[in-house]
Each structure stands twice: as C-alpha cells, then as structure tokens.
Amino acid sequence: MQSIHIELPDTLAAELDALVQAGWFRSKNELICLALVEFARRHRVALAEQFQQEDIAWALRQKEDAQE
Numbered sequence: 001m002q003s004i005h006i007e008l009p010d011t012l013a014a015e016l017d018a019l020v021q022a023g024w025f026r027s028k029n030e031l032i033c034l035a036l037v038e039f040a041r042r043h044r045v046a047l048a049e050q051f052q053q054e055d056i057a058w059a060l061r062q063k064e065d066a067q068e
Helices: 010-021 028-067
Strands: none
Touching (some): 010 028
16 A cells, blocks of 8 residues: 655645544545545546547647658
8 A cells, every 4th residue: 555645725635633532434535535536437438538638639639750
C-alpha cells in the first residue's frame, strides 16, 4: 500500500472529522480512500473517453503535419 500526503482546507477537514466522530467511518483515511474509489468508479468512462479524444486529436495533427 502506498502512502500520500494531502492538505485539506480546514472546513473540509472539520467535515471529515465530523463524519468520523458520528461513526460513519472508522477514520479519515478510510473516508478519503472510499471517496477516491467512488470518484474513479463514477468518472472512469468519461476519463477514458477524454483520453481517447486527445489521442485522436494528436494523431490527426501528426497526419496534417506530415502532409505539409
């Protein structure tokens, strides 16, 4: 497992603390990990599509440059 360091605005950190203290999560670490997993799950298709579009645009530019 990898460890990362992040800085959060005080208001967000307080919200995370409140969720942990309310018993919704065991720790801020668990909460942040689950939030990142959910973000990746929800945005995976859109991110893949964006990368594909960027790759296609790059290839088209290369083709145009080669024709000049």
